[in-house]
Amino acid sequence: MKSYKICIIGGGIIGSSIAYHLAKFGEKNVAVFEKSYISSGSTGRCGGGIRQQWSARMNVRLAMRSVKLFERFKEDTGFDIEYKQGGYLLMAYSEDEAARFEKNVKMQKEEGLEVEILSPKMVKERYPYINTERLVLATFGPTDGHANPHLANFGYIFAAKKLGVDVYTHTEVEDIDVVNKKIMGINTTAGYFKCDVVINAAGGWSGEIGKMAGVDIPTTSYRHQIFVTEALESFFPFMAISFDGNFYMRQTKHGQFIMGMGDPDEKPGINRDVSFRFEREMAEKMVKIFPFLENTRIIRHWAGCYNMSPDAQPIIGCSKDVEGFCYAVGFSGHGFMLAPAVGEALAQKLIFGRPKEVEIDFLDIDRLKGKSFEVEGNVV
Amino acid sequence: MERRIKNHPILDFEEKGYVTIYFEGIPIKAKENETIASALIANGFDIFGFTEKGRPRGFFCAIGKCSSCLVVVDGVPNVRACMTKVRDGMKVERQVGRGKPTWTEPE
Numbered sequence: 386m387k388s389y390k391i392c393i394i395g396g397g398i399i400g401s402s403i404a405y406h407l408a409k410f411g412e413k414n415v416a417v418f419e420k421s422y423i424s425s426g427s428t429g430r431c432g433g434g435i436r437q438q439w440s441a442r443m444n445v446r447l448a449m450r451s452v453k454l455f456e457r458f459k460e461d462t463g464f465d466i467e468y469k470q471g472g473y474l475l476m477a478y479s480e481d482e483a484a485r486f487e488k489n490v491k492m493q494k495e496e497g498l499e500v501e502i503l504s505p506k507m508v509k510e511r512y513p514y515i516n517t518e519r520l521v522l523a524t525f526g527p528t529d530g531h532a533n534p535h536l537a538n539f540g541y542i543f544a545a546k547k548l549g550v551d552v553y554t555h556t557e558v559e560d561i562d563v564v565n566k567k568i569m570g571i572n573t574t575a576g577y578f579k580c581d582v583v584i585n586a587a588g589g590w591s592g593e594i595g596k597m598a599g600v601d602i603p604t605t606s607y608r609h610q611i612f613v614t615e616a617l618e619s620f621f622p623f624m625a626i627s628f629d630g631n632f633y634m635r636q637t638k639h640g641q642f643i644m645g646m647g648d649p650d651e652k653p654g655i656n657r658d659v660s661f662r663f664e665r666e667m668a669e670k671m672v673k674i675f676p677f678l679e680n681t682r683i684i685r686h687w688a689g690c691y692n693m694s695p696d697a698q699p700i701i702g703c704s705k706d707v708e709g710f711c712y713a714v715g716f717s718g719h720g721f722m723l724a725p726a727v728g729e730a731l732a733q734k735l736i737f738g739r740p741k742e743v744e745i746d747f748l749d750i751d752r753l754k755g756k757s758f759e760v761e762g763n764v765v
Numbered sequence: 766m767e768r769r770i771k772n773h774p775i776l777d778f779e780e781k782g783y784v785t786i787y788f789e790g791i792p793i794k795a796k797e798n799e800t801i802a803s804a805l806i807a808n809g810f811d812i813f814g815f816t817e818k819g820r821p822r823g824f825f826c827a828i829g830k831c832s833s834c835l836v837v838v839d840g841v842p843n844v845r846a847c848m849t850k851v852r853d854g855m856k857v858e859r860q861v862g863r864g865k866p867t868w869t870e871p872e
Contacts, residue, residue: 514866615832615843616863640863677866680841 388579389551390414391735392571393586394558394594396421397428398534398721399713400586401541402728405462408548410736415550416580417542418573420557424538427588428721430689432611432633432645433531434624435722436473437498438524440489440762443747444698445496447726450743452528454725464540466532467638471622473529474508475763476520482629483522485762490524500526514620514677531624531635534721541728561597561710568598568709582709582735589655589690591714600704603753604692604715608656609645610663612686614678616640625675626765632670633765642678644671647765657688691718695753697761701727702749703734711735712750718764769807770799775828776848778803784853795851802827802834802846805857813846817862835860841867 391407393400396419404417419425435455437448454461455468477483486502493500502524505517546552553575560572561583570579585602587594595602617640626633634644646667664686672679694700694715703711713727720727730740752758771778781797788810795804802824805813812821813834825833829848836857838844842864846857 514868516870617842617866618863620866676868676870679869680867681843 386577386579388570389416390580391416391582391584392578392580393417393584394571395419395426395586395588395590396423396538396542396552396554397426397586397588398424398538398541398724399428399588399716399727400584401538401545402724403584403586403713403731404545404550404552404728405541405548406728406732407735408545408550410732412732412736413549415545416578417545417550417552418556418558418571419552419554422554423542423552424535427689427692428534428538430611430687431534431718431721432624432635432643433534433637433721434473434529434626434633434635435468435531436526436529436624436626436719436763438473438475438489438493438500438526438529438763440485441698441759442492442496443744444761445493445498446743447723447745449496449498450726450729451723452530454729455530455532458532458537458540458725462540462544464536464543466536466540468530468532469622469638470528470530471624472525472527474503474512474623474625475524475526476508476625476627476630477522478519478627478630480521486522486524489763493526498526499528500524514675515625516674516676518673525623529624533638537721537724541724558594558597561594563598563707563710566707568707580709582711584731585710585712585714587714588692588716588720591692591712595712595714598704598707598710600707600710600712602700602712602714602750604694604700605653606655606690606692607651607653608658608688609647609651609691609718610659610667610686610688611643611645612664612667612683613637614642614681615684617642617677617681628763628765630670630674631765632667632674634671634675641684642681645765646670655690659686659688691716692720693717696758697764699723699727699748700750700753701731701745704750717761767807768809769796770803770827773800773827776800776850784851786851786853786855786857788857789859798850800847801836801838801844801849801851801855801857804851805846812859814860815862835864837864
């Protein structure tokens with residue numbers, strides 16, 4: 386019977402980052418189980434944005450640590466992930482949102498983040514290709530950016546393998562063996578694996594994996610759609626995003642525009658179908674704000690899921706009820722950008738007893754047991 | 766042999782008169798209702814543009830799928846020569862690499 390110290394469920398960017406960081410800090414007796422292929426889930430379907438402009442202070446800290454790690458990703462893993470610090474332009478279309486942005490910027494500056502407030506006139510001067518009609522205010526964080534999520538996912542998994550981690554793709558975890566409230570192993574389509582620790586990094590399926598261990602994970606998955614256009618010359622270095630305008634868009638290294646928006650009518654569950662309604666609504670909205678898109682054709686359209694937590698912040702830690710069951714789930718649409726910091730912090734917590742670079746205790750599942758928690762507002 | 770598309774799997778070509786379009790500034794005779802690609806090939810122009818690395822591109826799939834025939838039409842890039850019909854006075858340029866963004870300011 387094969388045995389590992391730690392089995393990670395999920396070969397997305399979160400599971401891969403945790404595996405890489407565990408091995409990097411000395412714990413190489415680790416295996417990753419992925420039911421499909423690497424980056425087949427939410428990671429490979431995401432927009433690829435990397436943002437530090439959050440409304441909750443602890444999220445700003447976590448994201449700033451992530452950016453530090455993205456900056457040296459190539460050095461650490463040997464992988465070029467098309468990382469570009471082209472900035473993030475946050476666009477507010479209401480007075481309320483503008484007031485929140487001003488408050489957030491003050492807090493973000495206290496945390497040492499480089500960020501500035503732009504009037505619609507300043508936006509138009511800098512970016513004449515944006516229609517600033519109805520725009521109330523924008524903020525710009527020059528050290529935010531974006532990267533290719535597939536490459537980042539593969540970067541971590543290959544680096545982890547090189548350090549001795551085993552990776553099982555096309556291997557589904559069917560059950561978790563818990564005896565006397567303690568993890569004993571996992572049952573998979575490739576047989577039984579004995580282990581001391583199971584890490585739930587299953588993204589959209591985090592709730593189901595929780596149930597296998599008898600741990601209630603309060604996450605729900607919702608479909609989010611994205612489409613991509615044909616390529617134009619590179620001229621749009623930043624990610625443009627609006628929460629009250631409900632959109633985000635960036636230009637890939639190749640020159641294509643990737644964009645998405647949320648749908649309040651979306652039903653919970655894993656659904657990877659695409660809808661013409663999304664295509665039409667997204668295109669109509671974006672052509673108004675970014676008029677150069679009018680002559681640009683859509684070439685592909687896909688769907689992935691946000692694994693939502695009740696306060697739109699991730700749930701990270703280890704269960705107090707089942708010994709050896711840990712989780713990094715419920716990223717609510719921003720798992721890709723947080724993955725480096727989260728993987729590092731959780732690996733350090735497991736090996737050294739606590740994270741060394743950034744706090745993650747505030748993301749423990751217990752926060753959601755109380756009635757009041759701070760909901761992260763900066764989510765599309 | 767006339768190098769001109771007479772039958773197309775997905776487009777109709779009704780035989781009509783002639784119009785003039787400009788390719789790289791050169792006036793050429795095109796049949797009304799035919800595609801830009803058909804007019805260019807008929808007039809001896811096989812190179813519709815170049816990749817960023819300078820490799821020539823031209824007519825390939827002929828049905829709007831492959832993006833090999835992209836040209837700049839009246840300043841707008843990424844126009845499929847194989848699917849876009851000619852218009853009298855149309856200005857067609859070779860596209861080099863990816864297109865530049867174009868837009869009209871909303872009123």
